Amino acid sequence: MEVKLAIFYYSSTGTNYQLAQWAEAAAKEAGAEVRVRKVKELAPEEAIAQNPAWHQHYQATKDVPEAELEDLEWADGYIFSVPTRFGNVPAQVKQFIDTAGGLWAEGKLVDKVVSAMTSAQNPHGGQEATILNLYTTMFHWGSIIVGPGYTDPVTFAAGGNPYGISVSVDQDGNMVEDVEAAVKHQAKRTVEVTKKIVTG
Numbered sequence: 753m754e755v756k757l758a759i760f761y762y763s764s765t766g767t768n769y770q771l772a773q774w775a776e777a778a779a780k781e782a783g784a785e786v787r788v789r790k791v792k793e794l795a796p797e798e799a800i801a802q803n804p805a806w807h808q809h810y811q812a813t814k815d816v817p818e819a820e821l822e823d824l825e826w827a828d829g830y831i832f833s834v835p836t837r838f839g840n841v842p843a844q845v846k847q848f849i850d851t852a853g854g855l856w857a858e859g860k861l862v863d864k865v866v867s868a869m870t871s872a873q874n875p876h877g878g879q880e881a882t883i884l885n886l887y888t889t890m891f892h893w894g895s896i897i898v899g900p901g902y903t904d905p906v907t908f909a910a911g912g913n914p915y916g917i918s919v920s921v922d923q924d925g926n927m928v929e930d931v932e933a934a935v936k937h938q939a940k941r942t943v944e945v946t947k948k949i950v951t952g
């Protein structure tokens with residue numbers, strides 16, 4: 753059966769957009785109907801303009817649809833791809849999450865399947881913490897959390913984060929580890945578990 757997957761990402765300089773696109777490709781191949789949704793930028797234009805990479809990515813992704821509460825309601829499962837901000841999710845993503853109180857109160861977020869990915873400048877700069885901090889909220893939602901674990905050897909090759917695939921970026925914003933296969937495995941696994949949840 754076809755399940756509905758929403759991939760929510762926030763990205764200043766493109767890394768998490770790329771992770772989201774790899775996840776999209778794999779989820780579609782696994783038979784999901786997929787929406788990729790950009791979490792709304794909240795930083796002032798002046799701040800964005802001061803960082804050429806941020807400005808370039810902001811302009812290049814202007815046409816990507818923004819995440820709406822309706823996407824949370826629509827999807828059977830979610831993948832979040834968000835960069836580390838001091839070991840936590842970006843404020844933009846927290847703001848989006850915090851608008852979901854109404855859906856939460858109506859019980860509409862219960863049993864949504866959730867998986868998360870991240871990036872950070874440093875391998876030990878908070879990648880695991882960021883994903884776990886996001887998952888903390890998901891427990892409040894009654895979500896079914898699906899990490900990659902070590903369900904496929906590709907996780908080891910990508911740095912071995914069982915909570916969610918994570919990647920380091922160098923000073924120029926390039927990904928250090930090759931995580932494409934691991935991201936695709938995580939997305940496929942999320943779709944497969946979502947199918948099991950939806951069909952009971």
Ligand SMILES: Cc1cc2nc3c(=O)[nH]c(=O)nc-3n(C[C@H](O)[C@H](O)[C@H](O)COP(=O)(O)O)c2cc1C
Pocket residue numbers: 762763764765766767768769835836837838839840870871872873874875876877878921925
């Ligand atoms: C305000 C801020 C806080 C950050 N905090 C961390 C951090 O705690 N650890 C780390 O390794 N990198 C940190 N970074 C680097 C970002 O995680 C990195 O730029 C991001 O993962 C790149 O993803 P993107 O290209 O999708 O924006 C921080 C960056 C900013 C702007």
